[in-house]
Amino acid sequence: MAWPTQLDYQEALTFPQHCFRDPELAGAQLAAPGLFGLPQPITGNFTNVYHLKSDPEATQQWAVRLFLRDDLSRTERYGLLAAHPDKPACFLPFDFQPEGIVLARGAFPLLKMPWIVGEPLNTWVERNLNTAGALAGLAERWAALVQSLVVAQLAHGDLQHGNIFVTPGGELRLLDYDGMWAPTLAALTPGEVGHPSYQHPRRLYTGFMDRFPALVIYVALRVLALAPELWYRLDNGDNLLFRREDFLAPQISRTFSLLRDVRGLGPLVTALQDACSLPPERTPPLTRYTT
Numbered sequence: 562m563a564w565p566t567q568l569d570y571q572e573a574l575t576f577p578q579h580c581f582r583d584p585e586l587a588g589a590q591l592a593a594p595g596l597f598g599l600p601q602p603i604t605g606n607f608t609n610v611y612h613l614k615s616d617p618e619a620t621q622q623w624a625v626r627l628f629l630r631d632d633l634s635r636t637e638r639y640g641l642l643a644a645h646p647d648k649p650a651c652f653l654p655f656d657f658q659p660e661g662i663v664l665a666r667g668a669f670p671l672l673k674m675p676w677i678v679g680e681p682l683n684t685w686v687e688r689n690l691n692t693a694g695a696l697a698g699l700a701e702r703w704a705a706l707v708q709s710l711v712v713a714q715l716a717h718g719d720l721q722h723g724n725i726f727v728t729p730g731g732e733l734r735l736l737d738y739d740g741m742w743a744p745t746l747a748a749l750t751p752g753e754v755g756h757p758s759y760q761h762p763r764r765l766y767t768g769f770m771d772r773f774p775a776l777v778i779y780v781a782l783r784v785l786a787l788a789p790e791l792w793y794r795l796d797n798g799d800n801l802l803f804r805r806e807d808f809l810a811p812q813i814s815r816t817f818s819l820l821r822d823v824r825g826l827g828p829l830v831t832a833l834q835d836a837c838s839l840p841p842e843r844t845p846p847l848t849r850y851t852t
Contacts, residue, residue: 565664567609570627571599573664574611580662583673586625589613592676602627605723605737607752612676622676627662628669632739634749635670641745642738649709651735653677677734683722683801686782690789699731700782704851706733707775711846716742718766720774721756722801742768757805761841772844773836777803779847780820780833788823795819811837 573580574591575598581587592612595601602609607629615621628635639657653674660668680688689695710716717724718740726734740753751766759774781801785792795802795816807814811834820830829850836844 563666564629564631565627565666565669567602567604567629568599569664569666570602570609570611570662571595573662574600577613580664581671582661582663582668583656583658585615585621586613586623586661586673589615589623590617592619592622607739608737614676624674624676626672626674628671632752635739635752638741638746638749638752639672639738642741642743645713645715645743645745647713648715649706649713651706651709651733652738653734653736655738677726677728677736679726679728679734681722682725682727682778683796685727686722686785686801687792687796690785690792693786693789695731696782696786696789699727699733700779700786701851702731702733703775703779703782704847706735707771707779707847710771714744714768716768716771718742718751718770719753719755719759720771720778721759722799723756725778740766742766742770744768758800758803760805760808761844762805762808762837763841765841767842769842769844772846773841775847776833776836776844777801779850780826780829783826783829784820784823787826791819791823808837811835 577589578587590613591600592614600611602611609627609629611625613623613625636659656673658673659670661671662669717735719737724735724737726736728734740751740755755764759777761773764770778801784802791802803816807816811817817830817834821827832845
């Protein structure tokens with residue numbers, strides 16, 4: 562069976578009452594009208610996300626994630642992840658429905674989650690570039706979030722700006738659980754390989770795979786708290802200071818050269834630079850650099 566396209570989903574969501582099996586979603590309405598009569602999703606590489614609300618007052622709001630490609634382990638992965646005990650507060654509750662949306666060609670899965678009010682990490686960072694305390698504080702909350710994953714024996718698999726939301730209260734939330742690792746998921750093929758501007762050049766699907774991108778994000782936040790002007794030299798709209806080329810050739814990277822000169826952060830930046838050439842599991846944990 563051919564997998565649905567974005568247009569297939571857009572046409573179906575024009576009438577939620579006819580395409581959803583979930584009673585709440587079937588009775589919901591799109592949170593915002595689409596262009597040319599078609600619902601407009603938030604698009605990712607392999608998913609579309611639609612914002613639905615229960616009524617005009619938006620008493621309840623949901624994010625409905627629809628998939629653009631098959632993944633033979635998706636149902637098993639989400640079932641095992643749902644059963645994982647004591648997930649940290651950075652995760653949103655989710656309801657994976659293996660046949661949640663019905664199209665003319667058959668039924669397909671969806672992921673139902675509460676709609677989160679906030680903004681992607683890079684958007685939040687750019688808005689707070691002139692507030693050093695906010696950036697430094699977020700760096701420490703980021704380190705605490707990463708440690709909470711370690712304690713819970715979880716790894717996200719795609720830590721990057723688009724999957725990290727900052728709420729109006731400054732709390733951090735993680736989205737997109739397709740590439741997660743847990744002891745019970747270790748034998749499955751991951752559904753994601755991670756954003757190249759955050760991942761180790763020799764990334765492996767293991768419980769250590771978040772160490773490198775976690776350090777990338779922590780370094781970027783610490784640097785920008787002290788040298789916000791570097792944002793305008795290194796941001797490309799789809800990164801947090803670094804690019805994949807920096808990790809492939811760290812010794813000749815202009816980015817690492819600039820960041821090593823930031824007052825007091827030379828050892829931290831050098832640790833990330835050195836990690837590019839080490840096996841990914843030897844990337845130092847953030848606890849080495851936080852109190």
